[in-house]
Amino acid sequence: MTDWNQEKIIGLRKKVLEHEFSRMNSRQREAVFAVNGPLLVLAGAGSGKTTVLVNRIANIVRFGDAYHSSEVKQEPDTGLLDEISRCLETGAPLPESACDTLAINPCPPWKIMSITFTNKAANEMKERLSSLLGKRGEEVWASTFHSTCARMLRRSADRLGFSSHFAIYDSDDSKRLMKECQKALGIDDKKISYKSALSEISHAKDAMIGPEEYLRDAGNDERAAKIGLLYRQYQSRLKNADAMDFDDLIFNTIRLFQKNADVLDYYQNRFRYILVDEYQDTNRAQYLFVKLLSEKSRNLCVVGDDDQSIYQFRGATIENILSFEKTFPNAHVIRLEQNYRSTKTILSAANAVIANNENRKGKTLWTENPAGKKIDAHVSFNEQDEAAYIAGIILDEVSAGRHFSDFAVLYRMNSQSNTLERAFTKSSIPHRVLGGLRFFDRKEVRDMIAYLSVICNPSDEIRLLRIINCPKRAIGDKTVAAATQIAAGIGENLFYVLKHAEEFQPLQRSAKKLTDFANMIQDMNSILLEGKTSLADLYRLMLKKTGYVEALAASGDENAQDRIDNVNELTSSLIQYEEENGDEASLPGYLEEVALLADIDNYDSSSDSVVMMTMHSAKGLEFPVVFLPGFEEGIFPGIQAIFNPSQIEEERRLAYVAITRAKEELHLVCAGSRMIFGSTQRNQPSRFAEEIPKELLEVSRAYERKTPAPEARPSAPSYRTHSAVSHSFGAAWKPAAEKSAEKFRAGDTVIHKTFGRGMVLSAVPMGNDTLLEIAFDQSGTKKLMANYARLQKK
DNA sequence: ATAACGTATCGCCAC
DNA sequence: GATACGTTAT
Numbered sequence: 001m002t003d004w005n006q007e008k009i010i011g012l013r014k015k016v017l018e019h020e021f022s023r024m025n026s027r028q029r030e031a032v033f034a035v036n037g038p039l040l041v042l043a044g045a046g047s048g049k050t051t052v053l054v055n056r057i058a059n060i061v062r063f064g065d066a067y068h069s070s071e072v073k074q075e076p077d078t079g080l081l082d083e084i085s086r087c088l089e090t091g092a093p094l095p096e097s098a099c100d101t102l103a104i105n106p107c108p109p110w111k112i113m114s115i116t117f118t119n120k121a122a123n124e125m126k127e128r129l130s131s132l133l134g135k136r137g138e139e140v141w142a143s144t145f146h147s148t149c150a151r152m153l154r155r156s157a158d159r160l161g162f163s164s165h166f167a168i169y170d171s172d173d174s175k176r177l178m179k180e181c182q183k184a185l186g187i188d189d190k191k192i193s194y195k196s197a198l199s200e201i202s203h204a205k206d207a208m209i210g211p212e213e214y215l216r217d218a219g220n221d222e223r224a225a226k227i228g229l230l231y232r233q234y235q236s237r238l239k240n241a242d243a244m245d246f247d248d249l250i251f252n253t254i255r256l257f258q259k260n261a262d263v264l265d266y267y268q269n270r271f272r273y274i275l276v277d278e279y280q281d282t283n284r285a286q287y288l289f290v291k292l293l294s295e296k297s298r299n300l301c302v303v304g305d306d307d308q309s310i311y312q313f314r315g316a317t318i319e320n321i322l323s324f325e326k327t328f329p330n331a332h333v334i335r336l337e338q339n340y341r342s343t344k345t346i347l348s349a350a351n352a353v354i355a356n357n358e359n360r361k362g363k364t365l366w367t368e369n370p371a372g373k374k375i376d377a378h379v380s381f382n383e384q385d386e387a388a389y390i391a392g393i394i395l396d397e398v399s400a401g402r403h404f405s406d407f408a409v410l411y412r413m414n415s416q417s418n419t420l421e422r423a424f425t426k427s428s429i430p431h432r433v434l435g436g437l438r439f440f441d442r443k444e445v446r447d448m449i450a451y452l453s454v455i456c457n458p459s460d461e462i463r464l465l466r467i468i469n470c471p472k473r474a475i476g477d478k479t480v481a482a483a484t485q486i487a488a489g490i491g492e493n494l495f496y497v498l499k500h501a502e503e504f505q506p507l508q509r510s511a512k513k514l515t516d517f518a519n520m521i522q523d524m525n526s527i528l529l530e531g532k533t534s535l536a537d538l539y540r541l542m543l544k545k546t547g548y549v550e551a552l553a554a555s556g557d558e559n560a561q562d563r564i565d566n567v568n569e570l571t572s573s574l575i576q577y578e579e580e581n582g583d584e585a586s587l588p589g590y591l592e593e594v595a596l597l598a599d600i601d602n603y604d605s606s607s608d609s610v611v612m613m614t615m616h617s618a619k620g621l622e623f624p625v626v627f628l629p630g631f632e633e634g635i636f637p638g639i640q641a642i643f644n645p646s647q648i649e650e651e652r653r654l655a656y657v658a659i660t661r662a663k664e665e666l667h668l669v670c671a672g673s674r675m676i677f678g679s680t681q682r683n684q685p686s687r688f689a690e691e692i693p694k695e696l697l698e699v700s701r702a703y704e705r706k707t708p709a710p711e712a713r714p715s716a717p718s719y720r721t722h723s724a725v726s727h728s729f730g731a732a733w734k735p736a737a738e739k740s741a742e743k744f745r746a747g748d749t750v751i752h753k754t755f756g757r758g759m760v761l762s763a764v765p766m767g768n769d770t771l772l773e774i775a776f777d778q779s780g781t782k783k784l785m786a787n788y789a790r791l792q793k794k
Numbered sequence: 795a796t797a798a799c800g801t802a803t804c805g806c807c808a809c
Numbered sequence: 810g811a812t813a814c815g816t817t818a819t
Binding site: 119145170171310314415435469474479509597615617654677 | 795796797804805806807808809
């Protein structure tokens with residue numbers, strides 16, 4: 001092949017690749033083609049980072065490093081070259097054979113690891129990979145840190161003295177376990193709360209400090225020494241229960257790598273490319289994990305935004321992103337600053353707010369999108385009015401043609417959701433609340449999970465303790481304490497003691513109850529091990545044997561039916577899991593999935609309802625209209641952050657995340673007074689609202705929306721005026737029950753406050769309300785909800 | 795010894 | 810406002 005030919009082929013190849021990824025901007029393409037070596041992508045909100053990640057993987061799988069390579073594998077025959085040129089001209093997709101010819105060092109998909117933050121993001125990644133790469137896309141390892149580590153640990157669990165089906169403890173289990181440890185060591189919760197102990201231990205694990213080392217470091221510090229003892233006890237109990245907590249998953253994987261060169265070597269060779277999303281939210285241990293894995297290949301790509309780092313409270317360190325270039329010499333850095341999501345107004349507001357932070361890399365997002373509406377900053381009287389205000393806007397805009405699913409309400413803390421929810425229910429606005437009490441956090445569901453865990457692994461003491469007397473089996477605290485003590489004394493696990501209760505003098509009295517219980521668990525364990533029964537059937541059998549549902553029904557609990565429904569709902573969850581995983585399905589597998597589930601994972605954007613969640617959960621999502629209630633000092637920023645500059649910066653980043661979720665419209669709402677933790681507080685509007693340039697805002701106050709009440713004065717309303725106006729304000733918006741009596745039908749002539757006179761064309765009942773189609777004399781035909789359109793019949 | 799009842803406490807964000 | 814604990818009734 002002549003030099004000339006080679007050059008021509010390389011040139012053509014570049015053209016083809018650029019064409020293949022032509023839907024992206026040049027910066028994004030740069031990231032897609034920068035395949036080898038460390039790469040840091042600083043991706044602002046809405047700059048298309050998921051697209052970049054997915055396409056980068058697709059490029060690696062299909063073309064390898066062809067874009068930057070000067071190598072030419074073989075001279076393609078002229079027929080193929082002609083065909084490629086034709087495709088370039090017409091924009092037709094490239095034949096697969098052409099990809100093969102052009103590719104240099106393409107990478108099999110299973111050699112690529114992509115780590116995301118939530119399962120939802122991982123699934124989205126998998127879906128987009130499948131649509132881009134077909135079946136090959138499914139072979140990419142795309143999951144969260146925790147599931148990736150769990151997967152690796154199960155393979156080599158024996159090296160660490162765990163079984164391959166070890167249990168994963170979530171924070172509730174950890175909490176229970178820590179309380180047991182405190183009890184065992186006689187450490188008063190008032191001196192060292194289980195919370196502070198757990199958080200200390202979590203930090204220690206993040207720094208890769210084990211219990212013994214921690215105790216050594218404690219020295220003369222009495223408190224640290226006690227925590228060290230708790231730490232040691234906690235870990236030894238976890239080990240005995242064949243269980244790991246969330247932090248252990250990362251910690252133990254790193255230990256596994258450090259102590260077993262062959263294992264590390266295997267994974268270093270196996271994964272040629274590693275990609276990490278949301279890198280700003282990784283902690284030290286996660287950084288170490290990624291660093292170890294990529295040491296050989298050096299092909300590490302991390303994507304993140306220092307301005308969106310909102311998990312420092314749980315150990316994420318912004319250092320990881322700020323010092324990436326130092327840690328990985330010759331790292332390539334690419335900034336994505338074009339935003340495709342929001343209007344100019346929203347983006348300017350976000351930029352203005354985040355500019356007040358000191359500690360950041362600094363970047364300014366821009367967009368080609370239109371300026372859009374001004375940001376609505378509204379001051380309402382109290383939290384009920386705030387909720388009513390939001391409900392009112394939603395109804396107005398739905399009447400004007402928006403869908404309920406266009407709206408999101410993002411709040412700082414879950415406890416804010418109640419008032420909002422009540423207002424929505426009252427106005428029959430379909431809505432879903434994410435977070436708060438998750439399905440899998442409900443007591444009865446946790447009980448069922450505990451049963452399944454114990455059936456799977458009877459040495460799981462924490463779960464065993466949870467269910468031993470639930471439903472009531474007349475096994476009391478004293479008996480349990482005695483049994484636990486015996487177990488510790490003879491070095492066997494609790495289950496063994498229960499099973500052989502007759503042999504132990506102190507347990508004589510309750511021996512039968514204990515052995516009955518143990519036998520029941522063991523029977524089901526045998527059935528599980530036989531492997532002939534489906535998980536759903538095993539679960540049904542378990543319900544029958546334990547009599548849990550009957551006990552619930554007899555309990556007289558007013559929510560009994562709900563709880564029974566939840567217990568039964570778990571059957572569907574098991575069936576679904578089995579369907580999705582086929583032969584791979586296993587009880588430990590199911591339990592792992594459940595343990596690593598985040599509530600955002602259940603978010604399904606397809607149903608037409610308003611979604612409510614915390615600002616944290618909303619990271620990575622976008623909505624046409626976003627409401628941010630509680631935009632007040634003391635709520636957001638939260639009271640605990642106000643006197644701490646670094647926490648204020650984190651809150652401000654959260655504000656930045658929240659604001660940039662909005663595509664078209666943003667509403668900042670605050671309340672002049674609010675009931676919080678049982679007492680009424682009067683909060684100033686949030687400093688973050690003050691940081692937005694005035695010209696971007698459209699400020700309104702509650703009394704301006706309605707007919708101004710004569711006693712309402714524009715500045716600092718007294719408590720009296722406030723309550724009076726608040727009442728009339730609330731009443732004006734509260735029409736659901738009263739007004740629905742007024743029925744409209746086709747042919748009626750009506751008057752609307754803003755649209756004027758019109759005639760009802762059709763009336764379709766919808767839930768508690770009626771959807772009206774009205775032809776207005778002036779403003780054309782509109783669809784309105786009868787109860788909220790404030791129509792007058794003529 | 796166990797269960798039911800009443801009282802004190804404490805609140806965010808999440809894998 | 811729920812949940813964890815301590816107290817009392819069986």
